[in-house]
Amino acid sequence: MKRLIPILTSLALTLSSTERALASGPSEHADGTSVQEIENAMRERPELRQKQKDFEQRLKRQKQTGEADALVRPDDLELDPDIMSRIQELAAASDESFMADIIAEAEVEKAQLVEENIWSAAEAKATPETRALYREYLRRVYFFGGGGGSIARHIAFIKASLEKPRGWGSFPTLKLGPLPPGVAGLWSGGDITLIGPSLVVLSHEWHHHFDGAIESALDGQGEFPNHPEPWEGYAYAHMGEEI
Numbered sequence: 249m250k251r252l253i254p255i256l257t258s259l260a261l262t263l264s265s266t267e268r269a270l271a272s273g274p275s276e277h278a279d280g281t282s283v284q285e286i287e288n289a290m291r292e293r294p295e296l297r298q299k300q301k302d303f304e305q306r307l308k309r310q311k312q313t314g315e316a317d318a319l320v321r322p323d324d325l326e327l328d329p330d331i332m333s334r335i336q337e338l339a340a341a342s343d344e345s346f347m348a349d350i351i352a353e354a355e356v357e358k359a360q361l362v363e364e365n366i367w368s369a370a371e372a373k374a375t376p377e378t379r380a381l382y383r384e385y386l387r388r389v390y391f392f393g394g395g396g397g398s399i400a401r402h403i404a405f406i407k408a409s410l411e412k413p414r415g416w417g418s419f420p421t422l423k424l425g426p427l428p429p430g431v432a433g434l435w436s437g438g439d440i441t442l443i444g445p446s447l448v449v450l451s452h453e454w455h456h457h458f459d460g461a462i463e464s465a466l467d468g469q470g471e472f473p474n475h476p477e478p479w480e481g482y483a484y485a486h487m488g489e490e491i
Contacts, residue, residue, distance in 0.1 A: 279456045279479060281433040281449055289448075289484060296448050296488045303384055303447040306330075316380040321367035327359055331391050335359060362390055362410050369416035375423040381445045382422050385454070386410065388447070388491035398471065398482075399489045401462045402455070420457040422450070452487035459483070 290297045306328075310316035315325065327335075339345070339352040366386045374382035390410055393403040409415035425441045427434055433442045433449040435456040442449055459479055475481035 279435045279453075279483070280427075280431045281435075281452050281483075283430050283432045283443075285484060286432050286446075286449060286452070289487070293488070299388075299488055299491060300446060300448050303381075306384065307380055307445075310380060319371065319376060319379070321364060325363075327356065327363065328387065331359060331387065332356070334391050358411075359391070365410045365413070365416060366390070368414070369410070369419055373416070373419050373421045377424055378422045378442070378445070381447065381450060385447060385450050385491065393490045395489050398462075399486055402458055402486075403490050405458065405462045418461075420454065447491065448488050451489075451491055452483045454490075455483040455486055 290300075307316055315322075335352050335355045336348075339348040339355060342348070342351055344351065366383050369386065370379040370382040386406065389403055389406050393399075393406075395403065406419075409419070420435065421439045423439075423441055424444070427441060427443050431443065432446065433440065433453050435453040438457065440450065440453040440457070442453075456479065459482060472478040472481035472485070
């Protein structure tokens with residue numbers, strides 16, 4: 249995320265139809281994410297910057313193995329070590345921990361199925377240069393996400409979607425592209441555009457995507473009725489919590 253501002257200054261950004269979409273407001277289904285607001289959030293919540301840093305390190309490892317650039321899931325691809333550790337941890341902490349090995353084996357099989365669906369979702373919904381980011385977001389939500397209220401609903405919906413064939417049909421699309429100056433990301437009608445590969449900004453836009461769609465009483469308007477832009481208050485307040 250700390251690279252967003254250098255990215256912004258190094259790209260030749262132009263005003264486009266995106267700017268008109270931003271001006272249209274939520275009634276026309278467009279929500280832009282401010283670089284400055286993201287930077288402010290990073291300072292106030294250091295865990296967000298750490299999550300982005302961890303993502304960059306995992307992406308570097310994935311590039312070394314070729315996974316990050318793969319467009320189709322290799323048949324012999326193993327589960328990420330962090331996921332394997334998480335499965336073992338949960339199995340050991342279960343009420344039937346005396347069966348930890350059996351529980352872990354079953355969870356590994358389930359995780360492999362979920363991984364296949366994550367790859368399929370990224371192939372269908374993300375451009376080649378954003379597929380590694382798309383997969384990373386879904387992995388973090390599915391295997392490591394936690395929280396209450398709207399976050400719990402958000403996570404539960406994504407998990408349920410990834411546990412059935414093509415259940416990811418309602419997920420947003422993702423691409424990188426030019427945006428107006430000062431804009432880090434844009435959600436518009438189910439399509440997400442980012443200025444750079446930021447896991448935190450992607451989280452923000454996913455909250456826009458499902459805002460009010462999963463549980464209307466827990467959407468931005470319900471949680472932040474007095475905010476001048478309640479949908480933005482909601483997305484900034486909860487971004488990164490689910491990953």
